[in-house]
Amino acid sequence: MSALLEPPVRAEYELAPLARTEPAQHAIASRRGVFDAGWLRKALMLIVLAVLWEAVARWQNNDLLLPGFVATAKAFYDGVITGELPGYVGVSLWVLVQGYAAGILGAFLLTSLAVSTRFGRDLLETLTAMFNPLPAIALLPLALLWFGLGKGSLIFVLMHSVMWPLALNTYAGFRSVPETLRMAGRNYGLGGVGLVFQILIPAALPAILSGLKIGWAFAWRTLIAAELVFGSTSGQGGLGWYIFQSRNELYTDKVFAGLAMVIIIGLLVENIVFQTVEKLTIRRWGMQR
């Protein structure tokens, strides 16, 4: 009596080759429910939140402390129609674009130096270690001292909020470019600037884009905070100033409308600008899911 397990020997068989058939795609499609669409679920959640907000406001019944959703929406609508709100947004965004561009330029110069020389690498590592954890807004008092009350100070602070995270991410992205890809580039005779633009930057694009996103979020926050502190540049205020002024004049519904605008712009840039760029580049190329 052997205890060894022996699988049974079975008969062999062959089937005639089958013609190719199209996979049944409709079977999966028909099973998709309405709530599989992520935007719909999120929209529903927002509606629930708005209803709750309105209910709490009505119960509280004090427009000075907590205006409801309807009052805020009305203030928002009026602000947009009169052109008051878009004017403030325009001022803020124009400053932001300049600071953002300055930050990108700074990050680019710093990273170029870091990939080409050892001194540059040390410089980047030291400076990012020092400045990345420092909130850019903490530099505002100093900036005001150096550049005065105006756009210069804002741009200086914005540059700080963009430059360090972007430089750090770009540099990490460059370093993680596969050696094979670098060698392929060098094989075709690319070197220096050519290698950076034709191989390193596109290969590191996922990291660069994530740096740009972090930089954008930092910059937007920093700008609104800075505008709250001193706001008007050359007689024209930004969105932060609008919020601050509205509070001083006890237009609480306008404060809420201003805050809503800050959130909406943040969402638009994140979900439309960056998502579109990602869809057209790294997701299309299979570099990110």
Place this chain on the structure above:
Amino acid sequence: MPVFPFQSGTPEPLLRATGVTIDYATAGTFVRATENVSFDVHEGDRFVLLGPSGCGKSTLLKTVGGFITPTAGTLTLAGHRISAPGPDRIVVFQEFDQLPPWKTVKQNVMFPMLVAGVAKPEAARRAIDWLAKVGLAAFADAYPHMLSGGMKARVAIARALAMQPKILLMDEPFAALDALTRRKMQEELQTLWEEMRFTMLFVTHSIEEALVVGNRILLLSPHPGRVRAELNSHQFGLHSAGSVEFQAATARIHGLLFGAEPVTAPALSPAQVPA
């Protein structure tokens, strides 16, 4: 038997390696990859560098590619000393990420030509032409991430050959593929060579692949890489695999590399691979 150096009567070689010794630095120490390696590659050769891991065959290929500078000895291509990477020696790597993912298949094939200054319409024409030769014309606008491993290898080969390099350098190009795809690729490479008669230097650790793909094999022994033998394999093709002569050549190489005749038949003989 007249051995190294060069027999009289043969034409000037395209690639000549003379006493090549390569050291590379690891943490604190130098490791000798190859020592005093010499060989000649003639035009139209399918020259194979064969040896177990640690014999420096890939390092040698990268040195021919110009990525590494030898410690001693010289490498000349068509009489000119190799000192830097250049588009006259296109490398096909083993890794799939050799294709930039942000370029379509066609753009990938055009890439080295555009860098080398070939006009865009001409580069596009050549790219389409070579993609058709490797059977990927229908995938010209696909991105690399949509392709299978074998298709990526085909794109890399088309990209290399479209450049019309003086020599094609292949660094274990099929090692990351499954056995069936590898066999298919060897077949296609053979067909391409029959048609175009390019020169190639092919690195592999598979005795069978060396015999099937190459016409001449340089055997390297490991630690450090030194020449063990240089053999002919032009008499073997894909269809001689499994023949008595093929088995004998496999056993001979096995003996040269590992010191003794294999006890059983070589494990990787194609007759045993389920088709």
